[in-house]
Amino acid sequence: MNRTRSLASAALAAATALALSSCAVNEMGLDDSGSTLDGYIVGAGSSAQGAAQQAWVAGFQNAHGGVTVDYDPSGSGAGRDTFMEGASDFAGSDRAYTPDELEEGRFGRCAPDSTVIELPLYISPIAVVFRLDGIEALNLDAATIAAIFAGDITEWDDPEIAAANPGVALPDLPITAVHRSDDSGTTENFTEYLNAAAPDVWEWEADGVWPFPGGEAAQGNSGVVDTVGNGVGTIGYADASRVGDLGTVAVRVGEEFVPFSPEAAAAIVDASPIEEDRAEGDLAIAIDRTSEQAGVYPIVLVSYLIACEQYASPENVEVVKEYLAYIASEEGQQAAADGAGSAPISESLRERAMQAIESIGA
Known part of the structure; x- marks a missing residue:
């Protein structure tokens, strides 16, 4: 019985100390993380x-x-x-x-x-993403990317695409280009790259709103990725964090093709x-969207x-x-x-x- 009373007294003392400690913390304006903010x-x-x-x-x-x-x-x-x-x-x-x-x-x-x-x-990086069965990566230069999204290149086995991808079995399949439906900074950065790097093909100024009708539109980065991923022969652009298992494009910079990466974006x-x-x-x-410095990725x-x-x-x-x-x-x-x-x-x-x-x- 004496031992029980001692344990009870100790428990009461501990609880009292904890309560007093909590009161002191509250009076100081501290939360559980120790911050006063x-x-x-x-x-x-x-x-x-x-x-x-x-x-x-x-x-x-x-x-x-x-x-x-x-x-x-x-x-x-x-x-x-x-x-x-x-x-x-x-x-x-x-x-x-x-x-x-x-x-x-x-x-x-x-x-x-x-x-x-x-x-x-x-x-x-803004990734250029696509869905083609059996193909995980492609090389494209700025003019070819611009021509695809402008609707001037409409088939995946087009000679311009084939020339940059020797040995790749490109399908005889129509291209469906997907763009953002909302006013988007991703679109503005992407169209700024196209206008700067391929001005002879892409006649539109940089803008957050897609500049012309046609193609397929989707809301937000996730909407573009979902639309590309659920289609066949589709291509779009999205923040690289959303790419998942879609195919991606390495972009020509100078004499090399540079895949997207955080390091190349930085x-x-x-x-x-x-x-x-x-x-x-x-x-x-x-x-500088037209940089030819080694290792840079310009669609950022x-x-x-x-x-x-x-x-x-x-x-x-x-x-x-x-x-x-x-x-x-x-x-x-x-x-x-x-x-x-x-x-x-x-x-x-x-x-x-x-x-x-x-x-x-x-």
Whole structure:
């Protein structure tokens, strides 16, 4: 009986100590993760960032148990509109705002006359994907890719395709080209490549909206991949993280054909300059789509995290800053690489991004 009373007393003392400890933690504003940060922020935009955002949200919320981050992968155009309308704290976009958009735009949650910061924190190749039974890879140059999507090359055994793929048994089969139905940064990056690298074939300027009728349209990266995968003789373009078991194209760069990879995507970004005449925290990159540097992959998507430099309200500003800082960190970039196959940014780009994030206030 004495031993039982002793055990009971010890259990009561332990429970009391735990309760007092919990009270002390609560009074300090700490959550189970040991973080004092709390709040709720909303982002929307790039579907290409979807898998990376899932990894970022999980890692950030694990470190800050009092924070909730919601991200809607509604597409880049929708994300930019949502941010301008003031319905989100940050946006994901597969292109930066144009100078005209920045000059004319009023960003709902930003302070009057505030600039926006645009951080290229998600770098991924855009894969040209196809479905042909028994063929897993093809070589194509820019002019041939442009002619296929423009509808000028309509059969898989076309001489232009055959010339780049000796020994490959190309089928006598019609080509069905699949493009995005929504306003998409992936489309804008893809059409920018076609216009820059094959201007004699691709007459349209870069645009997030597919420039002409024809072919087959699908919503989002996942829609394009599903449509290509469920067809026969289909070809499309999508963020490389969504490729799965589809066939993929190696793109001609100089005298070689370069398959997509995170390393090749990072190489073209490091070889390209920051756009001129931008605010200090606006890190929009002018991708050199016609580079002939060895080992670069020119059909690359540089996707941005966009925020106000100065918010109209201080509410959740620290959460936005900490979330963007996590994304830019080595840990955040590795989480995206593991979860989405993206290319980690370089150390020099990380330093510039961190400086821009530090400038955020209210």
